[in-house]
Amino acid sequence: MDQYIIKGGKPLVGEVQIGGYKNAALGIIAAAIMADDTVLIENIPAVKDIDILLKAIEDIGAKVERINKHAVKINGSSINSVNVDFDYVRKIRGSYYLVGALLGKYRQANVALPGGCNIGSRPIDQHIKGFEALNAKVKIEHGLIKAQSENLKGAHIYFDGNSVGATINTMLAACLAEGTTILENSAKEPHVVDVANFLNSMGANIKGAGTDVIRIKGVPKLHGSEYVVIPDQIEAGTFMFAAAATNGDVLIKNVIPKHLEAFTAKLLEIGAVVEEFDDAIRVKAGGRLGSTHVKTLVYPGFLTDMQPQMTTLLSVSKGTSIVTESIFENRFKYVDELSRMGASIKVESNTAFIDGVDKLTGAVVSAPDLRGGAALVIAGLMAEGFTIVENVEYIERGYESFEYKMQQLGAVMEKVDSNDTKAIRKFKYKVG
Ligand code: EPZ
Numbered sequence: 001m002d003q004y005i006i007k008g009g010k011p012l013v014g015e016v017q018i019g020g021y022k023n024a025a026l027g028i029i030a031a032a033i034m035a036d037d038t039v040l041i042e043n044i045p046a047v048k049d050i051d052i053l054l055k056a057i058e059d060i061g062a063k064v065e066r067i068n069k070h071a072v073k074i075n076g077s078s079i080n081s082v083n084v085d086f087d088y089v090r091k092i093r094g095s096y097y098l099v100g101a102l103l104g105k106y107r108q109a110n111v112a113l114p115g116g117c118n119i120g121s122r123p124i125d126q127h128i129k130g131f132e133a134l135n136a137k138v139k140i141e142h143g144l145i146k147a148q149s150e151n152l153k154g155a156h157i158y159f160d161g162n163s164v165g166a167t168i169n170t171m172l173a174a175c176l177a178e179g180t181t182i183l184e185n186s187a188k189e190p191h192v193v194d195v196a197n198f199l200n201s202m203g204a205n206i207k208g209a210g211t212d213v214i215r216i217k218g219v220p221k222l223h224g225s226e227y228v229v230i231p232d233q234i235e236a237g238t239f240m241f242a243a244a245a246t247n248g249d250v251l252i253k254n255v256i257p258k259h260l261e262a263f264t265a266k267l268l269e270i271g272a273v274v275e276e277f278d279d280a281i282r283v284k285a286g287g288r289l290g291s292t293h294v295k296t297l298v299y300p301g302f303l304t305d306m307q308p309q310m311t312t313l314l315s316v317s318k319g320t321s322i323v324t325e326s327i328f329e330n331r332f333k334y335v336d337e338l339s340r341m342g343a344s345i346k347v348e349s350n351t352a353f354i355d356g357v358d359k360l361t362g363a364v365v366s367a368p369d370l371r372g373g374a375a376l377v378i379a380g381l382m383a384e385g386f387t388i389v390e391n392v393e394y395i396e397r398g399y400e401s402f403e404y405k406m407q408q409l410g411a412v413m414e415k416v417d418s419n420d421t422k423a424i425r426k427f428k429y430k431v432g
Contacts, residue, residue, distance in 0.1 A: 001390070001417070001418045002393065002416065005387075005427050006386065006389065006411070008362060008381050008386075010246065010410055011410070012239075012249075012381065013249050014408060014409045016250060016252055016408065017253050018232055018235050018253065019043070019046075019235060020042075020043035020044050020070065020228075020231065021190070022050060022234075023191045024229050025229045026053055027094070027195035028227065028229060029053050032057075032076065032198075033057050033079060034172070034199075035222040035223055035225070036076060036077035038063075039202065039226075040072075041073075041228075044229055045232065046069045047400050049092045049093075052091065053092065055086075056088070056089050057076075057098070060079050061081060062078065063075040076105070082106050082108045082109050084109075084112060085111070085143075085144060089114075090112045090114070091115045093115065093122075095114050096124065096127065096165060096169060097169055098111050100170065100171070101172050103131060103136055103147045103152070104174070104176035107148060107152060110145070112145075113143055117370050118333075119328040119331045119333075120329040121330075124166075126159050126160060130159070130166055130174075131169075133155040133156075134149065134153060136148060137149065151178070152176065153179055154174060154178060154216070155181055156182045159185040160185070162212070164187040167192050176221070176222070180216065181218070182214070183213070185212055189298070190230060193210040194230045196210075197227075198225070198227045199222070202224070203221070205219055230256060231256055233255070237260060237303070238309050238374050239405075240263050240267065240283045241263070241312075241313050242406070243409075245313045246378075249284035250282065252283065253280045255279060255280060257276040260281060262301060262302040263302075264276070266292060266302065270313075270314075271287075272289060289317045289318070291317050291318060291356060292321055294310055297327075298327070304328055306371070307371070308331070308375035309371065311334075311354060311375065313378065314354045315357065316357060321354040321356065322353055325352075329350060331369075331371075335347055337366060337368070337376055341361055341365065341379055344357050361383055361384050361385055365390070367390065370395060373392065373394045374399060374402070381411055381413070392415060403415045
């Protein structure tokens, strides 16, 4: 087990390059197996969730050729099974996109129920609603989602809520269904648009992605394509907040500033300086920031995946802030860890009331999930003294070379084996 050891108190300064969007790449990799030609996908992030999904498609027979760390060629013509029931697949969320992809292409899919971060109950009823409306029979049996259809037909579907997963999954299957599908009350997130653009580059006919009505005309087959995944708005947002939290000055490169507007607005509101360029954004701060109220919402609202980083930043801001989580009911687990570092936060139901303290102090804390873990790293960078963040494997599921990118910005942190007490002593001795 690895852990990060961090000596806080140093502003982050310099430039950082943002990678491809993990949550878009997961949908795109699943979509890639729907063609029988070779597909080249570039700008995939080198993170654990992506490795797991690539291994899963390889294990059902797809050809996966790694061109380099960030590019892969996939050929789905050799798929010989629609059963995706591997232990490792249950650990990630994105594996559920294989249901839509396999159902669309082979009219049948048996996929292990997805896992992913424990941030709430995470039902899949809207995915099932989508598949059933397309004339598939779906059942949950022995831990598997089993879907099949003799005759997949387009339909008019009105989702009960804006679900990224259900929108992408239904869109995947509908691409190869007979006739037209209309998805209403769809999710509008950038990764929905990216997966739709990718499918269109393979010959699908999808219009309206990015609005709440998506129209899909089914086509008989998809063909090969070359595609570049969009930049990761959450990785970018995390560095934006880390820059502001440490009173730093960071130029965050390879981003789409439009996707970051909700974060930019909040940073400006609490007194940070944000400068936008065509494909970069610069964040700086000097002195203590102010308080605000934040509510997580669907895009273009404030993203739930940035809620822990925002709360952490506000834990040392002047005054009282309120953060309301409206997407997942259990996304404040990291708050107990922040409290060990001296934060004063009270969580009632889905709302955190934050009394900004003058400073955090280093402590041993444990990452409860991916974004909560990243937030604890930000806390460690702000805190006085040494912080140890345990369970970094959560963070590595979604952030590529996190400690390296932080180190390049001047962060005093290292990844060490938790059993290696010598390494911890050595780090403390080295950095004083
Ligand atoms: C995606 O999860 C992301 N994961 C999450 O990122 C992200 O937090 C979330 O979208 C919201 O933006 C991936 O893309 C792999 P949803 P997903 O379906 O698709 C409810 C991260 O840290 N709902 O948009 O699972 C659900 O309970 C991860 O990178 C239903 O009720 O989220 C939630 O309240 C964590 N029924 C809301 O909708 C359903 O069938 C939004 O969920 C589906 C969802």
